[in-house]
Amino acid sequence: MKSTKMVKKNETGFTLIELMIVVAIIGILAAVAIPAYQNYTIKAKVAAALSSVASIKTAIALCIQEQGGAKTGCSSLDATKNIPAYAATKEVTDATVTDGDISMTLGSGIGAGVDTGIISITSSADVEKTNITWFNTPNATITNKSAIELINKNNAGS
16 A cells, blocks of 8 residues: 655745835835925925016016116006016916015915915116026025025026
8 A cells, every 4th residue: 555645835935024124125215205205396396486487587677678777666566567467376376576576475285394485586687787687585484495495596696
């Protein structure tokens, strides 16, 4: 009589420790990637906000040059100066022009430390009155470091 021998097959798979290591690695990567992504999206939205007033900047520059370098009177309230009214976007709810300077109110949904903040954009004509430079200043309610760096980076001469 033949004896039948039972052969035990080894099952393959991941051990518990291997799975725990993979989960830990994913957790570490997520801890680094999520804040970086949030800062990236805030910077993208602030950049879109700053570029949304480009047509107004052009109109202000034309007004200042037509007035021989004087900013006074270049306002969105004066229809004779041809400065267009601002049409709200997702990033900017309002932008007003007073004597060649822009005050733009950011919308909500941009990110923490940025929502509903105000950016002041100041114009300055050079000595020859042929070039207009712009300086961006975030108000105190804008506290997000990435947004402040971007706003300041876009200053003339930076």
